[in-house]
Amino acid sequence: MALIPVTILTGFLGSGKTTLLKRVLHESHGMKIAVIENEFGEENIDTDILKTESKEQILQMSNGCICCTIREDLREALQLLAAKRRKGQVDFDRIVIETTGLADPGPVAQTFFMDDEIAETYLIDSIITLVDAKHANQQLDDRQEARRQVGFADQMFLSKTDLVTDAEKEALIHRLKHMNPRAPIRAVHFGDVPLSEVLDLRGFNLNAKLDIDPDFLKEDDHDHDHHDHSACDHDHGQCEHDHDHGHQHDEHCGHDHHDHEHGEHSNHPHHHHHDDDVKSFVYRADRAFDPAKLEDFLGAIVNIYGPKMLRYKGVLDMKGTSRKVIFQGVHQLMGSDLGPEWEADEKRVSKMVFIGIDLPQDILRQGLDQCLV
DSSP: OOOEEEEEEEEOTTSSHHHHHHHHHHSOOSOOEEEEEETTOSSOSOGGGGOSSSSEEEEEOTTSOEEEEESSOHHHHHHHHHHHHHTTSOOOSEEEEEOOTTOOHHHHHHHHHHOHHHHHHEEEEEEEEEEETTTHHHHHHHOHHHHHHHHHOSEEEEEOGGGSOHHHHHHHHHHHHHHOTTSOEEEOOTTTSOTHHHHOOOTTOOOSOOOOOHHHHHHHHHHHHHSOOSSOOOTTOOOOSBOTTSOBOSSOSOOTTOOEEOSOOSOOTTTTTOOOSEEEEEEEESSOBOHHHHHHHHHHHHHHHGGGEEEEEEEEOBTTOSEEEEEEEETTEEEEEEEEEOOTTSOOOEEEEEEEESOOHHHHHHHHHHTBO
16 A cells, blocks of 8 residues: 655744645645644644544544644554544545644654654655745744754745845845755745645655755855865864864865865855854765765764754765665664666766754764765
8 A cells, every 4th residue: 555645844933834724624626635733733723623622633624635633642643544544434645744833843754764653654755844034034043943944844935925025035045045955945825836836745755866956056166266275274163174073184175085065154244144053064075985884974973963963865876886875864863775876977976965953064074084985
């Protein structure tokens, strides 16, 4: 039986989650969707649903969708829905989980990897983050949860862009891309966006596609051209040669075997005052990795820094195989798979993106360097 795709919908207060969910539950869009609503949401779609005594309340909507309100355990709600579906008591093809405005989507995503029964029934499709363009900068400044939601996203939708100037919108997009360069950002009016464009995003597929925003990469390269790299001491301090933890760099940062890109720069005048703790960086190498060394290193890193690692993904060139190795993870959970063959004329370059909270970029870079063949 095919796995049931699940979309995790997260977003700042007032960003349009409720508008989107109302459409899912009331429009005649032809899809059979089960919406799992968290009772602690800041704005409940149908408050009288919540006045029941049971832990879960399942309501059949007139358009064929289902609304399931949970008070406690997401896992229990998912198991209950799956059991009822098997018995023919409810009918749905996919699930949308609404997180509360201040929730960290990480634990919700982890549910789908950690529990065998859940993993055998459901497939996490993507994490969607809705961003209120009018209030986003303030929310990002004030709330780490908001920054985490951006870091976890496979897709970001900007709402209320009609309430800000083009310059404000571009500055916000710039800021969001530096926190998460792998999630496309799209301005939407939720009255207009087709639901099919919100749902089947396949953000968690272990596919060989790692799209990093090209402007992010270009800007990185541009910044590096204009830094003085003779001593490699960026002001975000990633490449000094004598590190406290005893690693020595034999060469400068610009090794010819790879180049580093930094996910944040302090020389952008239009957003230099945002020093977000959620940051991203990209690592590239054109020498192959030693599989055993890499597995040991990543295992150790995830063990220590897992709680601060929001999302990470890579397409890797591994010694001993002609196929790409795809890996990705959420917090401490990491998985890998063999992808397609490297093309004959394709340059075998490994590329990884890490998104997290105050990640130790120097330790990661040095450790990855040491795993190269």
